[in-house]
Amino acid sequence: MDLSDRPRAALGVWPTPLQFVDGLWMKREDLSGFGFGGNKVRKLEFLLGAAVARGQQHVVTFGALQSNHVRATAAACARLGLHLDAIAVQAVPRSDADYTGSGNALLTELFGATRHVVPDDDAAGALALELLAEHGDDLAIIMPGGSDRIGALGHVDSALELYSQLEFEPYEVVVAASTCGTMAGLVIGLAAAEVDTVVRGVCVYHSREETEATLRALLAETADELGVAVPDDDRWILDDSQFGPGYGIPTEAGLAEIHRLATTAGITLDPVYSAKAYAAIDRDPDRRRRTVFMHTGGGPSLFAYRSALA
Template structure:
């Protein structure tokens, strides 16, 4: 990771503070020793205090900023039954004094009581959100937009957040995170050879790519493991979002296709469906470092990092950073799968 002479200025974009400051970067000494040869670090985006913590708060700072600038009184967003983004949208809305409605689909083929009634869905209710429970075949965003129009007809001002909060506005949260990582890397005198993340709706990956490009750092530094769709689809989706985010930062900034590095080896049978490698990764991180990976995003992405280390795809002595995206409540929803 090279020193950057470029500057990333997001001050023109409205922002509502939801974080307590930069999340720490911590070494994983026992796990590094166990795997051998590579120095593993984690960026603890799971540690944010609001709503149980998680990476979606970075996006929600900018989404809520835009919503409040437009005088919204209601947030609506979409996701699967155990959506981390939905849970944190509900928490952020509560913090800002807004009404919140969640349009959640049963898109993941799990029908046990833990998945349907535990985990994030418990917290959605505690945060005061109104949940619309839709079948897996439903078009959640279409429903959300229709619901928004109905509420607007009643005089409400409604802001609709997309899946995962991954609009160009939401992705700015991870462009800002790129600058945060770069500053921490320099302060720690620890250059990272690779930054590994999960790729679901693509917003975290797209924001980091756009942010590093704006900072003059090669965005191929970031590698994602897709947990939502096949690599070709995830790559095209992330590239589109990275370019839209880049234009929001600097109209002259363009992201080329090779900048988006995505691996589909950990997807398994699909989104939210457990894999043996995910189970091993969750248990290894917990038993060696006392840290909790979620079963849907970080668990699969960290499984990919473990596989790469074991296969010798990182040079001995490399410093590799993994972004822990949060989602701990999902462990309770997936109790029977762990």
Template sequence: MDLSAFPRVTLGSWPTPLEDAPRLAAALGGPPVLIKRDDVNGLGAGGNKLRKLEFLLGQALEQGADTVITFGALQTNHGRQTAAACAKLGLRCELVLTAKVPMAGEAYERSGNVVLDHMFGANVHVCADAEETVQVYESVNHERAVTLPVGGSNGLGTLGYVAAAVELVDQLHERGVDNATVVVPQGSGATAAGIALGTELLGWPGTVHAASVSHAKEDAQNELRQLAGDAAELLKAETPKLAHVTVTDDTIGPGYGVPTQDMWHVLKLFAETEGVILDPVYTGKAAVAFRRLAPASEVPVVFLHTGGLPGFYGYAPEAVAQF
């Protein structure tokens, strides 16, 4: 897995910590629990998108781009991290956002990731529907602009989490852990796909559980396989089998970005046992699956914390009502 052939910029602080979570493990009554802290990697308030952006923006700079255009929901973590990375690299950032999550109010519409997007100097376009999104995109696109997919999730972006898989397996090996279950949120897909592909290419004997936060199980499985296959092709590797990967969709609740009572409970559990804050959209819902899986596991369980703290403040009124 030689990634040196791909242009890459440095945006994060690697390796991110792999922390023991003994109080959380005791509360769950299962095997040892570890948290991979991809939420604490520096730039732009941190998060998993930085690993993808290192490759995506490395290519953009090599191609001579001066502008980056990308998409997402109003409280997009990807948009916020892209805006921060563009600020660092001196690139113009155009965020074309849609109000596709049924949330409203001052906190959701003006705080959290939204205010940080503006602070990082991005041009933020909030679109009402797909038609307006196309119109805005066409108005900001130009010859030296590069367009990134939602979540930075394509084959090239997936390489960021292939690299993360190597990092994680090395950290586990240093602890004497040769077999574990890794639980990871799956939204746009490249994070889970990269971990799945990387662990398979390493011949690692553990398992990966992707908890979908947005798509039905079959769609999420297909997306993960497509992204892992695209990344494998870039690496000139065989199409991955991914027999060690499972995908679930039973913690999504009413829909993407919509809070559930189970999610609030597990946010409180992580906070009061380990002082770790999850977000309501990604890690919170994946942690509901983690809470179910961990007690029955016969091997240590790793929760991959993909970040999203700024987005938590977009849900502040709902959080206040809970706690």
């Protein structure tokens, strides 16, 4: 599958490493080399590449107060000379200074974005409409998580890159499932490469039912964008075993994995996404040796969760 004809902004450092750590293989998207890294960089290369190709100078995107996506978008817009309006939704029930003013919130402003804090999705939508009325066709609207049919191409690309690095056929590829752009891209890319493996998405944002609806829609849209068949259902599975109390709320299992991996491998997970996904990985040593974990980054949010980690 050739993506070379797609408009693309040069942001990340590729390929990201595939390392054997803690008894499994870890695809280090946290080391994507730009704006504190993470899985959003690949999406933004395609999303902002398309915006630049259209001649757009203004961007608006959305996320929670500690959104990795918003932080990465702010860094990318700074690199490309675009102005970002970052709409931060109070989606997590916290108002302490660590959460509202450090980590990704601090970095988003440091990268030069205009940050708007709103109480809910309805207010976010209303503000986006105001910005659209102001800027018209000059405004590029990037969906939460960068998850649409263009953003997902970034992880079709990561799947093809992973295929080129593999010397075995994985038992499964494990990734946090939120807005599902990363998971959809992986499923389609691995199917295109004819890798006979399952992508396990660990639900961290919505219930399994809501996540499945999001994933199915995005698989269909991305397959249509590429002119390929929608992959069969046996290529993916959704796992809500680590969802816990809800989005942005750490779990004991996830926090334990953060401490264990930090003190044994010097690698940080984040409490919102990667730690929950990591806690869902099979403990069986044989299966673990054939598992690939997509480390989606999120390190800056550790500072916002200082009290939970202490």
